[in-house]
Amino acid sequence: NAGVMQNPRHLVRRRGQEARLRCSPMKGHSHVYWYRQLPEEGLKFMVYLQKENIIDESGMPKERFSAEFPKEGPSILRIQQVVRGDSAAYFCASSSSPRRGFAEAFFGQGTRLTVV
Amino acid sequence: GEDVEQSLFLSVREGDSSVINCTYTDSSSTYLYWYKQEPGAGLQLLTYIFSNMDMKQDQRLTVLLNKKDKHLSLRIADTQTGDSAIYFCAERVSNYQLIWGAGTKLIIKP
16 A cells, blocks of 8 residues: 655756646545645645545645646646745645544655756 | 744754654644654654643653643654654644644754
């Protein structure tokens, strides 16, 4: 039973390009959460998705950022027209239910985005 | 607003106990968590404590919660080189939202 898989592990983009980050949740998990970690800061909540639905995107910037979790395939976090300030580690977590909070959630290894 | 504070570094000798401290602000938090992040790796849930508990012990790990002072600590007994990592404290503010500290880097001296 593979854990939460994120790819790529490292991504380098030039300013103005698009970044696509993928997250495959653990088998049987239908809840996905994306967090962003800026250097020397804690993680910040971005978005919570269930299959085909965005439940809460209150932590996601209104422009350039979007997320989806289709019926088939991984969850995608998309950043359009990247800027240097988007450089961060992006973590995905998944759970089978949010009821017990993160006691039953598992994190991926993260994607480290560098914008040059 | 909500905030979680941790010191950025802690240095201990191998074999000693490590105590990592954390303060939080949301008195309605139901769960408080400790995560471990090793270099280049993801976040591993180490332990968590429910807000109606004062202490939780799990092998070498002891979590103490002082609700009055909103203070959480993680004690690692007999610290080993494999314990070198960044330790994050986080408080649950909703079913799916955690507020995270900036992490404490634990450095082990031989």
